[in-house]
Amino acid sequence: MSTMLQASPPVLTPRQKQVVELIADGCSNEEVGERLGISPRTAKAHCDVLRQKLGVARRRQIPRAYRELTGDDPLSKASLPGVPEAGD
Numbered sequence: 729m730s731t732m733l734q735a736s737p738p739v740l741t742p743r744q745k746q747v748v749e750l751i752a753d754g755c756s757n758e759e760v761g762e763r764l765g766i767s768p769r770t771a772k773a774h775c776d777v778l779r780q781k782l783g784v785a786r787r788r789q790i791p792r793a794y795r796e797l798t799g800d801d802p803l804s805k806a807s808l809p810g811v812p813e814a815g816d
Contacts, residue, residue: 737797738781745802747774752791752802 740748743764750760760771775787782793791802 740778740781740794744774744778744781747771748778748790748794749802751775751778751787752794 746764747760750763755763757768757771757775760766760774761768764771775790778790778794779785779787782790782797784790784793794800794802
């Protein structure tokens with residue numbers, strides 16, 4: 729993981745935080761898209777921006793980098809109130 733030289737954590741939009749939580753929960757881009765009502769391509773675009781903002785090379789590193797930079801555990805919110813589970 730690359731080291732970021734920032735004074736404060738990156739600012740994430742509420743949607744980006746939802747994507748982080750779903751990635752932490754093990755969702756693929758297709759599942760993220762389905763759960764948030766967006767296309768898999770849009771979900772991938774969110775992942776690409778998150779990787780850049782969090783300074784990581786791999787999608788699977790996003791939740792850990794988020795936790796290290798913000799102190800928030802994305803798994804604690806992975807059920808996302810108001811977002812239907814797949815198959816609902």
